[in-house]
Amino acid sequence: MKMLINAPERVVEDALRGMAAAHPELVVDVENRVVIRRDAPVAGKVSLVSGGGSGHEPLHAGFVGRGMLDGACPGEVFTSPVPDQALRAAAATDSGSGVLFVVKNYTGDVLNFDMAMELAEDEGVRAARVLVEDDVAVTDSLFTAGRRGTGGTLFVEKLAGAAAEEGAPLETVEALARRVAGACRSYGVALSPCSTPAKGGPTFDLPAGELELGIGIHGEPGRERRAMMTSAEIAEVTVDALLEDLGDSATEHPFLALVNGMGSTPLLELYGFNAEVRRVLAARGVVVARTLVGNYVTSLDMAGCSVTLCEVDEELLRLWDAPVSTAALRWGC
Amino acid sequence: MKMLINAPERVVEDALRGMAAAHPELVVDVENRVVIRRDAPVAGKVSLVSGGGSGHEPLHAGFVGRGMLDGACPGEVFTSPVPDQALRAAAATDSGSGVLFVVKNYTGDVLNFDMAMELAEDEGVRAARVLVEDDVAVTDSLFTAGRRGTGGTLFVEKLAGAAAEEGAPLETVEALARRVAGACRSYGVALSPCSTPAKGGPTFDLPAGELELGIGIHGEPGRERRAMMTSAEIAEVTVDALLEDLGDSATEHPFLALVNGMGSTPLLELYGFNAEVRRVLAARGVVVARTLVGNYVTSLDMAGCSVTLCEVDEELLRLWDAPVSTAALRWGC
Amino acid sequence: MEDGSRRVAELDTGFFVRWLTETASAVDREADRLTELDSAIGDADHGSNLRRGFTAVTAALTDKPPPSPGAALGLAGRTLVSKVGGASGPLYGTLLRRTGRELGDAATVSREELARAMSTGVEAVAALGGAAEGDKTMLDALLPAVRALPESFTAARRAAAEGAVGTVPMRARRGRASYLGERSIGHEDPGAASSLLLVAALERSWEAADE
C-alpha cells in the first residue's frame, strides 16, 4: 500500500509540522505532540482537552480553536496518547478554571487519560473527565470493553466547547458534556479496510462484493459481514440500528446528524448517502435540525461511512449554532 | 469496486438531494442540476457561476455562498455540464450586473460554457468568461488541448468572489479573475487511480511501487510513471515543477498555497506532505502567506495530492482574507 | 451489391429516424467498450455520455415525430447538446444540427445531398473543436466517411472503420488524450470509435430500407 509519507514512525511528527505551517492560529508543540489555541489559557474559561490515536483526522487537533477544544494531544496512529501529553495540554491551557478531558471509550484512552488526571491533580489542576461511548454496534457491553467512542465525540467537543466559551464553570461544562455524550448514538459501515503505516497494508480482508457492518474507527473488522448493498439499503440498516437503541424517545426531540466519511469515500457519495439517511429518518418520524456531511471522524483511508445522531433541545441547538473557529469546523466567526 | 451509491446513473441526482437536505442556505434544483445561494440574485452584485463534471467535490457546489460563487452547475461524473444548466444558473443569479463564468480549461467545459454564453446573451444576460488553465504538467500546449484547470479554480472563485461581494463591476471582477488565473500554477501526483461509477473500477492501472506524476483531476493517467517516492521527494518534484514554470519571479511576491488531497489520501498524510512542501519552498526562497490543506479539488477516490501556488499582492491577500461562507470554505462570517 | 447502383434519392424522414435509433441501439450495446477506450486515454465516460444522449434522442423522436429529415437531425442534435455535456455533446450536437440545417425542410434527400450536408456538419465540428485530421479525434473517422459517402453507404462505413483504426498509432493533439503526450499512442480514440457506430448505423438503415 503506497502512502504519502516519509517513514511510518515519522507520520505523526510530520503531520504536526505541517499543521504548524498551515495554522499560525495554533501553537503546535511538535516534540511533545500537543496542539493548543494560540490564546490559551483564556482567562476565566474552563479548558477542554481531548486526544486519542492519530488516524482520525481532523479529529481532534482539527477541532482546536475558539468555541471547541483548547488543546489536543495526538498519539501514534490508532494508539492513545501517553499521560505526559494529556497533562501537558491540560497544564498549558488551564486558566485556573479547570480542565475537562473528553475521552473516547477505549481501554488505552481511558487508562492513559486516567493517569493524566492523577498527574494533573498532583500539579494542582482541577480535572474532570467525560467518556464518549456512542457506538451502538457494540452490544453485550457487559462482555466487552463497553461501547466505543466515535462520531459523537464531535458533538461533545462542539457543544461543551461552546458552553465553556460562554464562561460556564467546570461542573456545568462537565454535566453538559455528559448529557451530550448520553444523547449521541453512532453506527458505522466499511466498504474497505484501511491501511496503517505500521502495517503497510490493509488491516483486514474484505472480499469484493461484501461490506462490514458495525465497524469502529480503528481499522478493526465489524460485527457482521454482508453482501454489498445499495446506499438506500445501507441507510436503512444504519438508521434502524440507531433508532432501535434510542427507543421510543426518538421522535420526541429533534436531532443533529453527522453523516461522516471514513476517509476515502468521495463527498459525492456521502451527500448521496445523506439523502437516503434523511429519507429513512423522515419515514420513521425523526426530525433532523442540523446536518454535517463530510470526513470528520475518519479511519485513515477506509471507505465507508458512519451516522451519528445527537438528540437536542433548544439549549443544545443554540450551542451548536454558536460560533466556532477551528481548522476543520468553522462558522459564525 | 464497491461504492456507496444506488446506481451509477443516479449518483449526481442523489448527491444533490443530499446537499439540499444538509444545506438549507442553498437552493438546490435537483431536476435541473443547479445549486444557487438562497439570497440570489443579490442586488447590484455581479454573479459568479461555475460548474464542471462531478467527482471533484467540494468543487464547485461546495463553494456556493457569500463571498464566493452565486451558482454552480454540476455535470455527470467527469462530464462537463450542458449549456442549459449553466444558462439556468446564470439567469437565476443575475441581478442585472452581469455574470462571470469560471471555466476550467477542458474541451468539454469550454464548448458547453461557450454555448451557454451565447444563450445567455440571447436572454439579455451580460456574460463574461474566465478560463482557468493552471496545470503545469501539461507542456507543449501547442500540441494539446492546453493546460488543464485544476486547483487554481479555488483561488479564482474565492478571490473573484470576494471582489464581486464587495460590489465590483463585471469588467473589474473579470479582470481580477483573469489576473488570479494567470497567477496560479498547479501540479498533481497520484498514488492510485480513481474508480468512476460508470466504469465500476479503476480508470487506469498503477502497479504497486509506482506513482504517476503530472496527473489531472479526471482519473486520467499522468505524464510520467516513476518508482514510489517519499513525501519529501514528492514535494521536491512538485515544487520544482511549479517553480520552473514560474521562473525568477517566484521569490518576488508571497503566495497562497493549496496542498490538496485527491480524495482518499488521509488528512494525516496531507499535513505531513505540507510540511515537506513548505520546507522545499523555504529552501528555494519562496514565501507562503496562507495555506489551505485538505480535500478541495478531488478526483473521486484517487490517492494522491496536488499543490497549487497563487502569487498575491496586498489586494489579493485582502480578498483572500475577506469573509466567505460556503459549505466547504468558511471564515470571517 | 453496392447501394449506390440501385436507387436514386428518396431518403425520407423514416430513414433518418431509423438511422438515429439504430445509432442509439449501437451506442447502448457498445457503451462499455467506448467507456473502456476512454478510460485508457481519457476519463472513462464516453460510453455513458453517448448512451445518455442517444437514449434521450430516441425518446425525443418518439415524443415529437419530426416532420422532415432536417428536423429529425436538428431535434437529435439539440437533444445531444442538452443531455450529453462533455466534449462529445456539443461536437456531435453540432454535427447533427448543422447537417440538419443544411437539409432544410426537404421531405426527402438523396445520398449525395446528405453527403454534402454532412460534410458541412463535419466542417462545423472541426471549426468548433479546432481539430484537424490526424489529431486523433472523431474527425479521423468522420472526415474520411463523408468523403466516401457520395460513392456509397458501405464505402462510408469502410472509410470510417479504417479511420477509427487509424487513430491507434496517432499521438493525440486535441481533447483529453492530448494530455498524455506520447502515451496516447497505441490506443483507439473513443470518439472515432463512436463515429464509426454512427456511420455503420447509416449503412444498416439503408440496408433495412432496401428489404
Added chain:
Amino acid sequence: MEDGSRRVAELDTGFFVRWLTETASAVDREADRLTELDSAIGDADHGSNLRRGFTAVTAALTDKPPPSPGAALGLAGRTLVSKVGGASGPLYGTLLRRTGRELGDAATVSREELARAMSTGVEAVAALGGAAEGDKTMLDALLPAVRALPESFTAARRAAAEGAVGTVPMRARRGRASYLGERSIGHEDPGAASSLLLVAALERSWEAADE
C-alpha cells in the same frame, strides 16, 4: 537441568537490566508478528507500540544505569507509560513499576521474591484493566507464569506459552478484540503473545547468567 535446583537468590541489577534489554530485542524481532496478531482482532499497532516502548527502555537503562533491581523495573515501567500509549503502555508500565516497587531497593532478590513481587504487579494489571483470566488478554499468559515462577524460570516460560496459545479459542471480553464478539475466537491475543516474550526473556537472562 532445572534452574531452581542450582542456586538460591542473587538476581542482581545486571540480571534485571539484561532481562529488560533481552525483552527489547525479542520485541524488536517479533514486532511485525505482534502487529499482525493485533491486525486480526485489534488495530494493528501492538508490535510498533511495544517496539517504541522497549527501545526507549533500553536507551533509558543505558542513560541512567539503575542502582537496584527495583529501580531498573521502575525506570522501565515509567518509560513504557510515557512512550507507549494504547492499552499496553499503562498495563505493562504498571506491571513493571508495581513489581519494582515491591522489590524496594534490595541489591539482589531471589526468584521467590521476584515471583511474589510480580504476582502483585500482575494483580495491579488486573485491577487497572478490570480483566480476569479467560478474558483473552495478556493476563492469560502472565497469571499462569507468575504462578509457576516459584518452581522455575522454565516452568514460568512454559506456563506463559501455554497461556498464550490458550487464548486462541477464547472469546475476548476486554480490550479491542471484545468488539468482535464471536469473531475474536480463533486468534491468539497479541498481548498474551508479547507477555510470553517478556517471560521467555526472563528465562534466557537466567540461562545467560548461568554460563
